[in-house]
Amino acid sequence: MFNFSTNVGGAEFSNPIFTASGCAGSGKELSQFFDISRLGAIVTKSIMIKPRSGRATPRMAETPSGMLNSIGLQGPGIDQFLAIDVAWLREQGVKIIVSIAGESVEDYAVLARKLRSVPGISALEVNISCPNVENRGQVFACHPKTARAAIEAVRRNVGGELPIIAKLTPDVTSIVEIAEEVIAAGADALALINTVLGMVIDTNTMRPKLAGKTGGLSGPAIRPIAVRAIYQIHEAMPHVKILGMGGVTSGRSALELILAGASAISVGTATFGDPTAAMKIKDELEKELIAHGFDSVREAVGYAHRDEGNL
């Protein structure tokens, strides 16, 4: 019997296909198209302490094999989110990974405390890499020190129970350096990769297309960057579990990230093109793994790193 279950940072999931943060609404919207309890987990949109309007529109621009977004973390704030969204998700019987984002180290501490004793949450994804903030200096994952501080704050305040998945940006000189830092600071696993900072200029208006000027690039265009980041980190610290994402649109592309070192896959932009993308990817991935002779998804994790024998 093929074993599709996986483990990320100590938490167990029935299958490795998750939604990506910010790409599945509250879960309700997708549940119109498929039974969301069939997901390995739903990763919620990064939530902040207070309600947040997000950035002005236009917030998106299509790009070759990708898109830019600058949502800017619009959301209701942690209290309403827990009372309404998480409560609803819990009823659906889907594993929940809550993504949190802060503007300061203290924010992360507050969020962690709020989540500490909330039942029915499988893990925290700590978004320290959102490019859609006013000040690039606020991207904690851009510097070892700030990355460490944010994760330490979460670790200290969330207690020892809840696995922490630190979400990193590829927009750094050395992602391995940042990864080592956040693992040292207490993260149990890594989410790779957040969007890549990009910009589109509208050649009609001759201005940046997005109201926020820059945005985060996602979709198949960035998949080679995701695969590289996952491969580099799995190479440097093979024991650290990775939640992989970036341009996964098919079972094959999911497999690519798994072979590079991901233990589970978040599906983001693909869902915009096809609401049932995650389910299609799940089915295709299972078939791919079986066709390759794997008995479980765990065997395939990082398989591209095996010694070069006869090629």
Place this chain on the structure above:
Amino acid sequence: MFNFSTNVGGAEFSNPIFTASGCAGSGKELSQFFDISRLGAIVTKSIMIKPRSGRATPRMAETPSGMLNSIGLQGPGIDQFLAIDVAWLREQGVKIIVSIAGESVEDYAVLARKLRSVPGISALEVNISCPNVENRGQVFACHPKTARAAIEAVRRNVGGELPIIAKLTPDVTSIVEIAEEVIAAGADALALINTVLGMVIDTNTMRPKLAGKTGGLSGPAIRPIAVRAIYQIHEAMPHVKILGMGGVTSGRSALELILAGASAISVGTATFGDPTAAMKIKDELEKELIAHGFDSVREAVGYAHRDEGNL
């Protein structure tokens, strides 16, 4: 009369469409498809001191709206290059920008001395950002200090005549920081962007597709990253001329980079899909600029940065 001429780092060019380093062979191959003297300039493949075999094959993988390459700077070495390739190019009446790459600061110094008094060269493009080297630490443009050292070595050894265009990688935490450093070190202009480090895993063999494992991502997929880098740097130092590149395939996409701040455009991957791409882009760009009411390409450079009036 529309004025298509442009200036990069002090050198004048009849039009802003150049080839990208490593994407135009020796020039001969392209001259079969169009008169290369119609290019603003030809930027030659990065040349090193000695002959170089480059990396093993496979050296390329197609990716969504892009490709990875890991050529690894295959070339004949500076002496043969000057004797044969540059000599031939000079005969064609095309402006020549010689791209150089070194493995050490001393290499850059030697190359600069060799080029110092070679006639018929318009500028040097100093590639300090090739991702296809065995050791990522060798990417000079990844760190302010090494970037500065390489450019200083060139500046000191080339004399004051030849404009220096420093070519940077977007694979850094802050490209503006690196840019400021190389300008301070004596670069006259910047070439943005080199390829983005990426990887593809072949889901059949379940190994990295490229023999060199990682490669450089180019093509339309990275255009939003190029536009962002160019915009950021033009914003930070509007007086510094930029040779823009990354996924330009049409007059419109060339215009996008120009509006962001590029004074000229290098066409790379597009040429692989269409040998006459540069000429088509040149014609389309001229029409776009005229349609927008510009009298010269110079007026359009950085135009997307103008004050927000009535949008």
Place this chain on the structure above:
Amino acid sequence: MNKFAQQVWAEIVSNKKVGAYHHMVFAVGELAKHAKPGNFVAISVGGGDSSMVLRRAFAIYRTFDRGVNGGLLEIVVAPHGSGSTWLTNQSPGFKVDLIAPLGTSFGIPTQPVRALLVGGGYGSAPLFGLSEVLKNRGCRVDMILGASTAKKIYAPLDGKRTVSSMTITTEDGTTGITGKVTDVLANIIETNEIDIVYSCGPMGMLEATSAISSQLGVMHQCAVEEAMACGIGVCMTCVLPIRGEDGQIRMVRSCIDGPVVDGASVIWGSKRMIPEGTWGAK
């Protein structure tokens, strides 16, 4: 969220050029019967190896819950950029991945009021289905259609028959009155003693229509058009600032809480900025 939304492979039954537009008909099966005026469809474009990763939204022009192919759904497409041009280049027999019906629909008054329908460019498309529904409810329906030029007026003959009066404006004067719909709007509202205005078209037109409507104290429902990445409520790209019944301005998703919204609730003129006082604004 439109609870009837379904994803289907829909065959193109017909694709005809009409002026500057393409009138396209899709065989969509039973979902056709759930579509209401104002709803839209989201269609995948470019085929499997396309560089276009997002769907394109189109207002539903009409649906038919009959015919040899089961339900039919019609849209009017302006070939504009690469996605819409690709779509209009496909031939009958080709199948597209289509989700419908999506979004909110025009609210239908319970009383036989006097309604004025205002359409700009292809924005006229959903208004003909609306006028039929209104007619059947005993409403008097007037219509104003505007565009830059005659070719961009979409006004099919059978559509015209459902309205009591039809005024056309073009900016270049190639047909109808020279000018914009909003040049004639106030006059028609007053002369015909309009109770409610329905509009669909460019955002600028909707904004001007809203201003005139509230000045004259008539209700105004409009179908907005914001750039949408998903069309189903999961991406948060398509928001616009709307004042809720509690007086609070929120960034609301136009794909599930729109495209049809109460014109008076929209904080117009806030493109590229977040209006002051919006929930969660700093």
Place this chain on the structure above:
Amino acid sequence: MNKFAQQVWAEIVSNKKVGAYHHMVFAVGELAKHAKPGNFVAISVGGGDSSMVLRRAFAIYRTFDRGVNGGLLEIVVAPHGSGSTWLTNQSPGFKVDLIAPLGTSFGIPTQPVRALLVGGGYGSAPLFGLSEVLKNRGCRVDMILGASTAKKIYAPLDGKRTVSSMTITTEDGTTGITGKVTDVLANIIETNEIDIVYSCGPMGMLEATSAISSQLGVMHQCAVEEAMACGIGVCMTCVLPIRGEDGQIRMVRSCIDGPVVDGASVIWGSKRMIPEGTWGAK
């Protein structure tokens, strides 16, 4: 560099499924007359908004410098990944952006020698044109074609007529001898007193053919297939290590200094590595 290379919009004249392959004919105008056996074409795939940015290379099967459409050029395509599948899905009348003829061609002996042509899978395609040329030069031509299964043997009737003997091998035994071309190669070389071997097919087959040929002391020309990004010599992706006449191994572009190369000059078995002693190797 093939000095006759031209970029044209070529209309698909015919596209027929033959076994596992598609035989495709393009109207290419006058460039047809410059194509030689061994040359290849490079075709843009996917259309304007495609995510595929690179051309695909195909060996030229035959050309005709006549017919109502002017010159015709034929290729044999195995639908494999997304690019070749897209191409084989296009219908007659559709135009593709095509560059031809590219690369080197098989060297033709001046003497009427005995030639053996060895093809693997669609690698047989360029061998039929070659056999015709050799025949016209008075050569005796034998042929061995191999594939994994019968459907992957490409051997049209009129092609067969140009050869004196045709041996077929399949790995699954669905037609001909069960085994690989290289199982029968040595025997045929010796029995038929072959002077020169020409081969085209998977790299593994070319390598094995090269080993046997040099063992038996016969010349061997092969058409190699390396992943190509540009096809015209400007990208340096398609290189393979070849020993030059000066004894020096160099990484040589197979698109302009190949695809046809002297089998004995290739440093085989060097996939994923640079052979020691290569010019510029560290």
